[in-house]
Amino acid sequence: MEYGDADYAHMDFGDAAERDRQFAKLMSRTEAANDAAIRDMIASPTRHDLSRLEGRIAEALTARGFIEVRTPTFVSTQQLSKMTITPEHPLYKQVFFIDDKRALRPMLAPNLYVVMRRLRDHTDGPVKIFEIGQCYRKESKSYRHLEEFTMMNLVELGPEGDPVDTLKMYIDDVMKAAGLEYTLTREESDVYVETLDVEVNGTEVASGAVGPHKLDAAHDIHEAWSGVGFGLERLLMLANGKSSVRKTGKSNTYLNGCKID
Numbered sequence: 001m002e003y004g005d006a007d008y009a010h011m012d013f014g015d016a017a018e019r020d021r022q023f024a025k026l027m028s029r030t031e032a033a034n035d036a037a038i039r040d041m042i043a044s045p046t047r048h049d050l051s052r053l054e055g056r057i058a059e060a061l062t063a064r065g066f067i068e069v070r071t072p073t074f075v076s077t078q079q080l081s082k083m084t085i086t087p088e089h090p091l092y093k094q095v096f097f098i099d100d101k102r103a104l105r106p107m108l109a110p111n112l113y114v115v116m117r118r119l120r121d122h123t124d125g126p127v128k129i130f131e132i133g134q135c136y137r138k139e140s141k142s143y144r145h146l147e148e149f150t151m152m153n154l155v156e157l158g159p160e161g162d163p164v165d166t167l168k169m170y171i172d173d174v175m176k177a178a179g180l181e182y183t184l185t186r187e188e189s190d191v192y193v194e195t196l197d198v199e200v201n202g203t204e205v206a207s208g209a210v211g212p213h214k215l216d217a218a219h220d221i222h223e224a225w226s227g228v229g230f231g232l233e234r235l236l237m238l239a240n241g242k243s244s245v246r247k248t249g250k251s252n253t254y255l256n257g258c259k260i261d
Helices: 016-043 049-063 077-082 090-094 109-120 163-178 232-239
Strands: 074-076 102-104 127-136 148-157 183-189 193-200 203-211 225-231
Touching: 049 127, 049 148, 049 163, 049 232, 074 077, 077 102, 077 109, 109 127, 109 148, 109 225, 148 163, 148 232, 163 193, 163 203, 163 225, 163 232, 193 225, 203 232, 225 232
Parallel strands: none
Antiparallel strands: 074 102, 127 148, 148 225, 183 193, 193 203, 203 225
């Protein structure tokens, strides 16, 4: 599985010797394909797959009138508290704390609240922003989770139409950029109470929400809004048919899904 991405669970063998012969053939074939892909990357350099996905999403959103923002990786514990992430919250145990006042951000939303509120004072129309950036959570080992991962969050403050319809439109823009078919489901959330989740073949890739919301008052936000956050490594894993997000994220072991060690 470190070299290939096929599902081997269905394989059956008459005896151990047959199993070992089949394993040797599979290993030789997948290793050869992996090494050929690395040689192709060296011969024809391109941007990293994750960077290209980020670029397609950014182009789709700027065409919709969104402003791209970049905010600090550090967040204050006060910002986390405004998101209800306190010692009693399930997400609190997953936060990487730097000291008693700062942490590595587990999500983009705290900073986007700040930017959204400040831009609101400069316009009478909607405020549309998005950020693509690194987030950090203490995660158990899983093919779908990374401790350092890339989020893309977008939010429109004061949408002119129905916030849910607006949210669905932007979700569709992002999923088209990723080249994936999807379904929408409603789920309970520890932070937002209820979310509109995006799934690809049963795997969650994004969670969206609309406001006004109970978190808004602490951020001096009182208008309607639509927002959604995507895990880009997971999107790329599904789009490229990879068996783990470890193959699509930041790594010293994998490059564009190929094992280089």
